[in-house]
Amino acid sequence: MDAEAKLALVADQMHLEPAEEVAPAPTSLRSPHAVAACGHSPAELRAAVEAGVVETLTNGNGNPGRSLEAKKNSLGIYNAAMPGGKRMPFLKTMLTSACERDCYYCPFRAGRDYRRATFKPDEMATVFHQMFKGGLAQGLFLSSGIAGGGMRTQDKLIAVAEILRRKFNYSGYLHLKIMPGAERDQVWRAMQFADRISINLEAPNAERLSSLAPRKVFFEELLRPLQWAEEIRQTQPAHRTYNGRWPSTVTQFVVGGAGESDLEILSTTAYLTRQLRLARSYFSAFSPVPDTPLENHAPENPWREHRLYQASFLFRDYGFDLEDMPFDAKGTLPLDVDPKLAWARANLAETPIEINRADRRDLLRVPGVGPKGADSIIAARRRGRLRDLRDLQKIGVLAARAAPFILIDGRQPVRQLALW
Numbered sequence: 099m100d101a102e103a104k105l106a107l108v109a110d111q112m113h114l115e116p117a118e119e120v121a122p123a124p125t126s127l128r129s130p131h132a133v134a135a136c137g138h139s140p141a142e143l144r145a146a147v148e149a150g151v152v153e154t155l156t157n158g159n160g161n162p163g164r165s166l167e168a169k170k171n172s173l174g175i176y177n178a179a180m181p182g183g184k185r186m187p188f189l190k191t192m193l194t195s196a197c198e199r200d201c202y203y204c205p206f207r208a209g210r211d212y213r214r215a216t217f218k219p220d221e222m223a224t225v226f227h228q229m230f231k232g233g234l235a236q237g238l239f240l241s242s243g244i245a246g247g248g249m250r251t252q253d254k255l256i257a258v259a260e261i262l263r264r265k266f267n268y269s270g271y272l273h274l275k276i277m278p279g280a281e282r283d284q285v286w287r288a289m290q291f292a293d294r295i296s297i298n299l300e301a302p303n304a305e306r307l308s309s310l311a312p313r314k315v316f317f318e319e320l321l322r323p324l325q326w327a328e329e330i331r332q333t334q335p336a337h338r339t340y341n342g343r344w345p346s347t348v349t350q351f352v353v354g355g356a357g358e359s360d361l362e363i364l365s366t367t368a369y370l371t372r373q374l375r376l377a378r379s380y381f382s383a384f385s386p387v388p389d390t391p392l393e394n395h396a397p398e399n400p401w402r403e404h405r406l407y408q409a410s411f412l413f414r415d416y417g418f419d420l421e422d423m424p425f426d427a428k429g430t431l432p433l434d435v436d437p438k439l440a441w442a443r444a445n446l447a448e449t450p451i452e453i454n455r456a457d458r459r460d461l462l463r464v465p466g467v468g469p470k471g472a473d474s475i476i477a478a479r480r481r482g483r484l485r486d487l488r489d490l491q492k493i494g495v496l497a498a499r500a501a502p503f504i505l506i507d508g509r510q511p512v513r514q515l516a517l518w
């Protein structure tokens with residue numbers, strides 16, 4: 099099987115694995131291939147042909163654009179939103195789609211009747227480097243099924259990274275997966291070459307994980323490597339990494355596959371964000387895969403995934419704590435309102451925040467005010483007092499959303515809002 103056929107086989111199931119491309123919007127609002135809507139130019143088309151990834155410049159309809167886009171989709175190239183907001187085409191693939199584990203939700207689980215593909219490390223590095231040189235992909239997210247144990251598989255992933263960095267002098271973006279069972283030294287080596295590493299917890303605690311992936315060991319195999327990554331960042335100099343910076347760390351949860359509550363997921367997320375400085379937790383609403391033990395389990399409401407993203411951003415960027423979350427008695431977030439608005443309705447309706455005096459922490463509690471908006475308000479106040487909702491609107495605040503929860507020079511702007 100040639101490299102292109104292998105990439106296509108793996109790509110068929112890779113949309114189930116969130117990476118940098120995922121926007122925090124309910125998956126029901128995205129088509130399965132919405133993340134793969136790559137823009138491309140005639141120069142890219144020529145590069146694709148030269149790289150041998152696309153055979154001709156046109157399809158049968160004389161429509162070269164659709165031909166290349168479909169080709170990119172089929173190989174696992176997605177238009178990714180990178181940390182910092184930059185967008186770029188990104189190959190998301192696996193070193194092997196064979197796996198000796200049997201996680202209940204996973205399309206790659208052992209024993210499932212599915213055609214597998216395996217790359218050797220130098221083959222994977224070479225094919226990606228060709229795509230990179232041809233302008234088809236500017237970044238790589240590399241995961242793998244487990245074959246021959248987590249340590250052996252991790253060594254192969256690290257080998258791909260080492261070939262790319264040392265042999266091909268690749269200096270682009272690399273997101274490398276850490277395998278369950280990898281050792282501390284392997285995490286350290288992966289961190290030498292990667293811009294981001296990830297270890298998927300899948301569930302918020304050991305008990306819930308046993309319902310999803312009974313052969314994974316929550317603390318020793320999954321949480322411990324996340325702790326090692328932070329210990330390494332804290333205690334060792336970064337000058338031995340390829341670019342002098344330690345990579346960021348992320349994780350993923352399967353949401354709604356194990357009967358877990360939002361409180362359980364967000365308790366673990368808060369710990370990861372505060373104690374281990376994870377850049378981000380990804381949430382993937384459970385969706386049953388045919389021919390797996392959970393194939394008859396109901397799919398999770400994608401709005402739950404969306405609310406969990408919003409709550410996690412409140413921890414990471416807005417200074418909210420777990421106690422601020424509007425859980426009900428069962429530890430569930432409301433689906434019909436975002437958690438920040440729910441908090442504001444309960445806490446700010448009677449005691450609105452004075453926009454001309456509030457500190458940054460309080461400004462961030464106001465719906466419609468994000469980190470940039472809070473900084474803009476503080477900067478604008480140095481130039482003069484803010485007088486009405488138009489002043490807020492001009493500096494990028496969602497004034498109508500903020501209006502019920504603020505005072506401007508001691509006056510509630512809600513009445514003014516009605517005049518708008």
Ligand code: SF4
Binds near residue numbers: 197201242243244
């Ligand atoms: S170890 Fe990973 S690839 Fe293997 S079955 Fe579990 S989730 Fe799937």
